[in-house]
Amino acid sequence: MSENPYPELKRPIARLKDDAKKLKKALNISQNEALNIIATQHHYPDWQTLDFYNTPRKAIKPKTKPQKVTYPIIGEDLIHHNREILARLGLDHSDLIITATGIKKSIMDAIAPLREYFKLNHYHDYGLQQQGEKILQPAKLITATSIIDTQVSLYRPNTKKGDPRIWIYQLKEHVQPNDVLALLLVKGLLYVFNISRIDLNTHLTLLNQFVYQVDEVAFELLEKLRAIAKLGPLKAVKSGDTAIGMTIEHALGISANSSKNPDYKGIELKSAREKAKAQKTRSTIFAQVASWDISPLKSSGAIVDKYGYMREDDLKLYCSISTKTINSQGLSFEYQESKDLLVEKHHIDGEVAVWKGSILRQRLLEKHKETFWIKAESIEIDGTEHFILKSVIHTKNPLVGQLMQLLADGIITMDHLIKRKNGTGNATEKGPLFKINPKHLDLLFPEQKEYSLE
Structure with a gap:
């Protein structure tokens, strides 16, 4: 050897x-x-x-075999092939098309999807950058045969309204006009691949390392849940619909709070009882109040006062709103696509409250960049509910462009949970809660991995 x-x-x-x-x-x-x-x-x-x-080996005679002739993938087929690889691995990225002018001037427009990708990944916010300010960050340029340490320039010029710009140093010798770059962030470091020129199959080892790094927290959480599952049934820490979520969070050492941020190091936790009934139970995606400034009624209190009912000495409005049906209170949704507005309407009075599509999409991204959907079996021991952890569906990168269409189709609905205590006290709302049936999760979260906890 x-x-x-x-x-x-x-x-x-x-x-x-x-x-x-x-x-x-x-x-x-x-x-x-x-x-x-x-x-x-x-x-x-x-x-x-x-x-x-x-590994010690005996000397062997080399054997010659006829070599199989293969033909390289080129052009649009190569770009499509590389995008399929990134999608299969669940590696989110943003494209940047190189122009002849960009190569000549060593500067490119930071287009809106790229700016949003940087902002959502807490890498850079052009909106907070001053005109004339240039920020240099380390980056890695991946070629067919090497990994080049370089820098990326994030710039807003003093001219042309300070339109955002970007450039990757040492890029010129590795690109041609109209080439497509895939910009990929891994733990705050930018990796640049020319997916018009290289086959990402040659970098699968590196890409799989990215998967492991990107999912490091998810694997950590998964191992914690498996360890908890091995301890046997979890005794419920409270009763009611929220008992399962509160019990699992308690077992993980997550303190109860009213924060809208994800629960575990950036991962949102959603839990459901695994019963025959659970198949009809909708999962909450997020909570979001209406845009009161453009709504006819200006608060949840005004809504419950007009459309609520007395129950157990309190004025309440507990109901589901959908585009497909008018509920018992006469309320339903309408999606006004041309204005990108979701409108709650009364069948006689007309418009009640309005949500901006842009705000709903932002809430989805904030809440569900990454989510664990946990299923557990509910059993009773000595008169107290216990939970046996069964499985997890891990989702990432929701299809935000599909959100409003799913609302328009009635697949996503909303629940009001408004109460005015004794009919005269302050009005409170635990919502409005936007919900989806678990069987439709793949319409909103395409990258799903399921793990057993048993």
């Missing part, structure tokens, strides 16, 4: 193969991809090299 130029392994190869099996299962990737990730973690370029330098 040749002298090993790489670091000595601290674990036997057999143990590393076991690590790869676990990684394969966790990431839902091939064994070969998992082995390559393990190899890079031990400072080897790939598993073949690691295996060569650390």
